[in-house]
Amino acid sequence: MKLYSAEQSQQLDRLAIASGNFPGILLMKRAAYRAFQTLRQHWPQAKKLYILCGTGNNGGDGLALAQYAILEGLEVDIALVGNSDHFKPDAQQVFSELTQLGVISQNFSSAKLEEADLVVDALLGIGLNKDIEGKLSDIINQVSQAHKPILALDIPTGINATTGQIHGCAIRANVTISFITHKLGLYTGLGADHIGKKVIDDLNLPATLFEQIPSLADFHDLAYWQNKMPKRSIAAHKGSSGTSLLIGGNHSMAGAIQLAATAALRAGSGLVKVISQPGHLQTLTEQQPELMTYPTKQLEMLLTQVNAIAIGPGLGEDNWAQKLFQQTLQHSMQSPTPLVMDADALKLLAQNPQQRPTKPNWVLTPHPGEAAQMLGCSTQEVQSDRLAAIRKLHEMYGGVIVLKGNGSLIFDGEQMELCPLGNAGMAVGGMGDVLTGMITSYLAQGSGQGMTLMDAACLGVYQHAAIADQVIENRSLTSLIPSDIIDGL
Known part of the structure; x- marks a missing residue:
């Protein structure tokens, strides 16, 4: 099994999109669907979700997951951390679709957190390279104190996907579903305590794609x-x-x-x-x-x-x-x-x-x-x-x-x-x-x-x-x- 850095994982994502066979919106929807399947597998009784979204593609994955959850009849609240004007194009498209469904994102609410059966962490993803401070740090601390089950998308917020380092503070997930690659930070360093159960989904990308980027490390049986x-x-x-x-x-x-x-x-x-x-x-x-x-x-x-x-x-x-x-x-x-x-x-x-x-x-x-x-x-x-x-x-x-x-x-x-x-x-x-x-x-x-x-x-x-x-x-x-x-x- 090959292990990749955060940068290599992002590069593979870009290569998939550049090939013309995997538009970014398709990968986002596919990741969200696999994440929703994982959610239902591990928490089949959950009826009320609180999805925490940033304005990057990780937040877009969370918004797309919200679509699947709503279509399945679950009650969904979305906390948007950041300005919706800053969404990247694919995430902006999903955000617009949700708006048309009548779903309105709100600021983070401790009351909504307490009401939720399950929290979905779609705040930052794998691009983090500096310590978390300020408002986001306060949100992570509140989530930690609430002791709610948590599904993290790609990697728990606050964990470096390459080194496993904790950047100031971090979400402690029960399950993490990571997309496209096995990231080294999921398996080593202090952050591994925050991953919970690991689920890896390559989003059905072809093996030939992965051959274009040499892995950072390997593991065998x-x-x-x-x-x-x-x-x-x-x-x-x-x-x-x-x-x-x-x-x-x-x-x-x-x-x-x-x-x-x-x-x-x-x-x-x-x-x-x-x-x-x-x-x-x-x-x-x-x-x-x-x-x-x-x-x-x-x-x-x-x-x-x-x-x-x-x-x-x-x-x-x-x-x-x-x-x-x-x-x-x-x-x-x-x-x-x-x-x-x-x-x-x-x-x-x-x-x-x-x-x-x-x-x-x-x-x-x-x-x-x-x-x-x-x-x-x-x-x-x-x-x-x-x-x-x-x-x-x-x-x-x-x-x-x-x-x-x-x-x-x-x-x-x-x-x-x-x-x-x-x-x-x-x-x-x-x-x-x-x-x-x-x-x-x-x-x-x-x-x-x-x-x-x-x-x-x-x-x-x-x-x-x-x-x-x-x-x-x-x-x-x-x-x-x-x-x-x-x-x-």
């Missing part, structure tokens, strides 16, 4: 990435099934490296070796006998004997951690063995800008806070434009970047992938450690068999999120823990 994993030979043995080395677990952090190492085992690595604090080694093997544990003095030897390496889970930033980090980084500069860096390793990497390989063979998996440290900015800046953040991370660090969070992004410098899976229950310590172990295991198993860094990173992210979604089907969201992901492998 889990099976697509699972098929990237080389099939295991019937004659396979532990040595041919990938050897993973995981480094971390400083004082009081043995659990982090245990989660990562156990995840690597469950994800299929034939051998999993661990470097950790001496006091942790016996405990790790007692709790997971399949792990092979080693003291730090054997790191140099082990680095040359494995198919994939990970460093970071529970690593810390003290002298012990920095020594392991430097050894591993130096090895990475001279060896083709793929490396996964997470957690504290990313912080140490950010502190050593002069030591980055020219062509790194690594996967970096920062969460927004770690990404902010790596970029020298605030977490809020990262979250306000995750697309720009991951591109900057790749520019600075290379390899493959996994920017974790809602709508995790994976980028190798050319291909941008967004994972639409996962849930808020994953916001718990240790989830990232499990992901690190999984990606490392997939790299180890795919070593020499054509599996790329991007393949392994995407498979890890998708599998990790898919299992999390499966778990909460039978349990509460807040009961999800990292060990559940390992159990689901």
Whole structure:
């Protein structure tokens, strides 16, 4: 599935109209009809609608929806936010048609809001690029406080359709029907909390139209990435099934490296070796006998004997951690063995800008806070434009970047992938450690068999999120823990 920016979506709309086969008024009426169908599907008992319209084409969609609702016998009130003289031609035509039907738009009314069974948000659409203030901000706040069910057309007002950023304030919809394209902002960033259930309708535009505009990002199903994993030979043995080395677990952090190492085992690595604090080694093997544990003095030897390496889970930033980090980084500069860096390793990497390989063979998996440290900015800046953040991370660090969070992004410098899976229950310590172990295991198993860094990173992210979604089907969201992901492998 292809994901587009707001600008690309508008460009596709213009291309459709310019083709001569899809007049703007036809697209507006078609969008409104699909929106009305969605409304009836989700709120079949609704009899009284309050449609909030701006003066752009999004407002025109709302006005056209009002026509269908009136013809079906629903009671409709329209609040026009703006001057009707400013309507664009297609929206002006629909407005004139409504006037001929005897429907008169009015200023926003809190009383009409309270009377409504359902609110339709057709205020601004996807062109928003600045914070909402003044009268419109007051209206959004009143709508929020009314706790009415809301259908948003194209995107909830206040959400950036490209980044998912909230521009000051935003409508929180129960259902959003988005037209023509899957917009990136529906799937990532803080605004995703405001989307509700997503309905995407391409308005029956031909596939050839979409081929004219390269997508901003893509997402695939889990099976697509699972098929990237080389099939295991019937004659396979532990040595041919990938050897993973995981480094971390400083004082009081043995659990982090245990989660990562156990995840690597469950994800299929034939051998999993661990470097950790001496006091942790016996405990790790007692709790997971399949792990092979080693003291730090054997790191140099082990680095040359494995198919994939990970460093970071529970690593810390003290002298012990920095020594392991430097050894591993130096090895990475001279060896083709793929490396996964997470957690504290990313912080140490950010502190050593002069030591980055020219062509790194690594996967970096920062969460927004770690990404902010790596970029020298605030977490809020990262979250306000995750697309720009991951591109900057790749520019600075290379390899493959996994920017974790809602709508995790994976980028190798050319291909941008967004994972639409996962849930808020994953916001718990240790989830990232499990992901690190999984990606490392997939790299180890795919070593020499054509599996790329991007393949392994995407498979890890998708599998990790898919299992999390499966778990909460039978349990509460807040009961999800990292060990559940390992159990689901």
